[in-house]
Amino acid sequence: MKKIYILFIILILMVLAFLLGLFFNKFVFTGKAVQEISYLGKSSWTKALCNSENECMDVLITCEQGRVIDIEPASEIKKYPDNWQDIRGNLSENLC
Numbered sequence: 001m002k003k004i005y006i007l008f009i010i011l012i013l014m015v016l017a018f019l020l021g022l023f024f025n026k027f028v029f030t031g032k033a034v035q036e037i038s039y040l041g042k043s044s045w046t047k048a049l050c051n052s053e054n055e056c057m058d059v060l061i062t063c064e065q066g067r068v069i070d071i072e073p074a075s076e077i078k079k080y081p082d083n084w085q086d087i088r089g090n091l092s093e094n095l096c
Helices: 001-025
Strands: 034-037 042-050 055-064 067-073
Touching: none
Parallel strands: none
Antiparallel strands: 034 042, 042 055, 055 067
8 A cells, every 4th residue: 555655656756746847938839949049149940851752850959139149859769651741841041
């Protein structure tokens, strides 16, 4: 019985930690998340980079004063169906 009680407490703590994480991240946990740090003039977001066979990888793009300062991988390479389109916009547009 003591083991079940400990497991229950651990489960409750994990759920609370998850909910607090969502709360402090303004309930945003998708690729549409945009973080702006206005006092530094920086912004960052994710974008899918895809090849002609729809093998894509999300990258985190960070800009400062209208120019790219960093691009980091944010996921593994994934294969999508032929009709898939990134809902976050077209890569041909200006990244910043």
